[in-house]
Amino acid sequence: MCANIFGDFAGSEIFKDERFLYPEYIPEKLPFREAQIAEIAHALKPALRGAKPQNLFICGKSGTGKTVTAKYVLRELEEHTSKAKGIYINCFEYNTRNAILNKLCLSLGRPVPRRGIATDEVYAELLNALKRTNMVPIVVLDEVDQLAGNNTASLLLYDLLRITEFQQAYIGIIMISNLCEIVAMLDSRVRSSLAGTTIEFQPYAPEQLKQILRERAKYAFFENALEADVINLAAAYAAKHNGDARIAIESLLIAGRLAERENAKKLTVAHLRKAFEQIKPRPLQKAAPYLDEHEKCLLSILCEKEKLFSGQLYKIYSERVSEPITERSYRKKLNRLAELKLINIKDVTEGIRGRTREITLAQPKKAIEEILRGNSTGGDSNSCKKI
Ligand SMILES: Nc1ncnc2c1ncn2[C@@H]1O[C@H](COP(=O)(O)OP(=O)(O)OP(=O)(O)O)[C@@H](O)[C@H]1O
Ligand SMILES: [Mg+2]
The missing domain is CATH 1.10.8.60 (Helicase, Ruva Protein; domain 3)
Structure with missing residues (x-):
């Protein structure tokens, strides 16, 4: 006879419906964010008449409700009108100019192949899509600081602003970030044409x-x-x-x-x-789904050794994987892991070799190991074998 591995199914005495606690759930009400909701709605209102919405920048610490509030307003907007369309983009997932323009084309019903097409062509395709639609897209760029490397954010925003300025097609832009100072870091041309309002969410x-x-x-x-x-x-x-x-x-x-x-x-x-x-610490939660195998391998080595000079880490990494990336790409990866707040890089002087960089984990080792194992207690956290 089979053992009943599910036990007696008497139903839960605890959860009525746990989905109301899921991170992606958008509640019917958002207490204490009424003022912010009203301000965002006010900025987007012109879109209801097919006119140009006001751009917005939302910033504040983790868990202050930035993402859920933006999604809440987009949902209400779409329920209220067919003249506007919300396009939500997480910049961890889409972190190049090309990828974002692609995603915008797709959201407007004009998919373009993801590879082999120059950014200018994707941009032209987006213009075509905008001319054909009678909806004003409201583009939410969440975690927009992820675009800051390589000036991608400035270039992308410049692309989007050009549309509004020269093409008689409107687009609304809502940028979201933990870093309130990010706008000041953008190209000055972009900053002046963005001309948006900043809303800071308090804890x-x-x-x-x-x-x-x-x-x-x-x-x-x-x-x-x-x-x-x-x-x-x-x-x-x-x-x-x-x-x-x-x-x-x-x-x-x-x-x-x-x-x-x-x-x-x-x-x-x-x-x-x-x-x-x-x-799990928030930086780890945010970055985990988007780490590639090389980044995971580097983290797993750091979990074992705790502190390494940059050269030592590269040497161990190259010995463990069958197809290592070049040293130049490796340095870029280190910078990205530091930007994601997963590692610390400290410039130090090391004996006769002069200046070097010392690498340590910036998040608790146990939490990183769990992420590398895929959140379970079993499994293997040595991610290098897969490369
Ligand atoms: N006023 C609120 N009412 C109900 N739930 C809320 C409220 N504010 C935030 N939450 C919930 O708290 C969690 C965190 O909110 P959210 O993801 O919007 O934070 P965030 O500011 O975007 O943080 P991060 O910067 O880390 O991305 C979500 O589950 C969200 O539904
Ligand atoms: Mg968020």
Whole structure:
């Protein structure tokens, strides 16, 4: 007889529907972001008449609701009118000018092959697409600082602004970043034609986090599934970590799953404390899906050795993989990993060899190892074998 590996299926006593806690879920209400929603809506309003929306720059720390607020407004806009179309782009995923122009063409129903087509041709295709559509695209460039390397952001924004200035086609641009100073770093021509408004999102206060959590928990959990202090503790913990709502919501989700796994009747403070330990630092969470095998290999070596000079790391890497990248590409990769806040690079003087760079991990080793293993406890974190 087969063992019943799923146990008795009596249904969960904890979750009514855990999807209300998923990071991609857009709630019906966003408490404490009403003013920001109104300001974004106001900037986009001209699009409803087929006119030119105002560009926006949204900045603030992690978990302050920048992404969810932008998506919320795009959803409302599309429900309200067929004259505007929201195009959401995560610049971790699309991080070159060509890739973004491609994605815009695709979103406007004019797909172009991803390879072998020059940027100018993709741009011409985008213009064609814009002339044929009677909708104003609202382009959200989330994590726009990812485009800062190689001046990509400036060039891309210049492309988009040119459309509005010279082609009688309108496009709205909403840029989002953790770094409020990023606009100042753009090319001055771009900066002056962007002429947008900046909205800074402030971290949530403990009381605000409590209310946000109560609202989300109401839909996600059964009544009485949470022990009395759970919401307060999750809110206090998130408040201590820069008022980051994501930490609060994610810890409830993880804790709920732990409670279910134990067939517990209630989600307790003990479950929640265990959940806190499992939350990955945000830079790691953001970058993990987009790391290539070479970057993973370099990180796995650093997990073993903790501190290496740049040359030593390259030597070990070259010995471990069958097709190493060139030293020049390697240096670029190191810079990218540093930009992603996954490693620290320190200029040091090393004996007779003079100046060199010392590389260390910038995030907890355990969390990096888990990411390299693909989030599970089993598996292998040595990613070099795959190259
Ligand atoms: N006012 C709110 N009401 C309900 N949920 C919220 C609110 N603000 C944020 N959240 C939730 O908190 C989590 C983090 O929000 P979001 O992803 O928008 O943060 P962010 O500012 O974009 O952070 P990052 O800079 O790290 O990308 C998401 O699950 C989001 O749904
Ligand atoms: Mg975000």
